[in-house]
Amino acid sequence: MTDTPARLLKLLSLLQTPREWPGGELAGRLEVSPRTIRRDIDRLRDLGYPVEATRGSIGGYRLVAGTAMPPLLLDDEEAVAIAVGLRAGAGHAIEGVDEASVRALAKLEQVLPSRLRHRVSSLQNATVPLTRGDGATIDPRTLTAIASAVTARERLRFAYRAGDGAATKRQTEPYRLVSTGSRWYLVAYDLDREDWRTFRVDRVSEPFATGARFTPRELPVESEDAAELLSRSMSRAQPELSVDVTFAAPAGFVAARLPAEFGAPEPAGEHGCRLRTRTRSSLEWVALRLALVDCAFEVHGPPELVEHLGVLGARLSRAASPAPEWAGHE
Structure with missing residues (x-):
């Protein structure tokens, strides 16, 4: 294999299997010399992958835990499994699944080939989750669309159904997603109402990122972060x-x-x-x-x-x- 980038990706894929690889076996798999394997290992180390070498008559290499999280390579089955798991967790606002996991899901679905995206959707549609609580479930596509708009700082339009059933169209500057353990909320600046608002994500539909970028506004002075703004909003709406x-x-x-x-x-x-x-x-x-x-x-x-x-x-x-x-x- 003479294409260096392709060879490095193949080598990295092999090393991410939890085992130790003798240098000779890696060379045979990639059809190169042991010297080339040693150079490629050094390249991976320069890129931040902690590859450990063992000495001995045979010698070997394995990928170990480092101080930072390097990029991972996933095969088709692994990518589908992770996407389905993240969708299931994010869609039901399970406690402990926070904004970081939604960002991970948004990144993964952005790069999934269409054939894998179809498999993820098929698995999702063919299963019925056993949930607890008030059953406020969320379409994961809605959640990832919002998360992507937050990350990209793009204005977001969506349809919203209020608690009394009233339907409205909203145009917002999305700031953060906040999970309370039982529900997801979007904290955003409402452009039509010229004020900060919080929206229950299970009541959001048809989210659409307009492509118009914005500079995030300062939160109200009484709120240090999005979670506190949500808490204050809920306090005003619901007695303790x-x-x-x-x-x-x-x-x-x-x-x-x-x-x-x-x-x-x-x-x-x-x-x-x-x-x-x-x-x-x-x-x-x-x-x-x-x-x-x-x-x-x-x-x-x-x-x-x-x-x-x-x-x-x-x-x-x-x-x-x-x-x-x-x-x-x-």
Whole structure:
């Protein structure tokens, strides 16, 4: 193989397999001399790839962990697997999957050949995820389109559906994507309203990067970053709830079934625990998450949550024991 760039890529692909490669085997694979392999190894090291050499009668090379992340080469199967995994995580705002993972997905999908992009979409469309929470899922293409516009600093147009169902068209300067663990939000400057706004990404559709570049504006003085601006926006939109609940289950069992934003419950009694937390989430969402813990519980406050659970419980009881007049209806 006389084409040096192509040979380096092939050599790098071999070294990224987790094993040690004897120099003679690498030379045979690439149809070059051992001396050429040694020169190519030095070139890879100059590019930042930490290739370690072992001494001995045979000698060998392997790629090890370094101080920085060098570029990776992925084969077709690896690229598809990573894209599907990132899509699944990003699309459901799983806790711990933040803006960096969305940027990675946007970069990967930008360079995927059409045949692999089709495979990723086919796998995505053929599977149904088991989700928890309020089911606010997101089309990964929407998320990556927004992330790309944020990174490229391009103005973004999209359709938006408000909480009351009102539909509007928005033209924005996208600033950051923020994940709360249960939802994704876009923090952006709304050009028509001439002010900062936050948008739930699951309510965004038809995102379109216009190609018009912009210089990011300064955030309002009371907000240090996008997360704080979102927090202040949510505080104004939703009153804070002081939730106090006792569960008839160990603290570890309960903590594993509640959002991390609720905090950790404290042991109470021999087999129970108690959770005291503050949240800006809606009554409906809090009630649903408590019910999903799958154990008996008692809500001590706030009163509006107790009342909502009573109404919800009565509705569920009626659903489980329908009135006679419902019998026979399709």
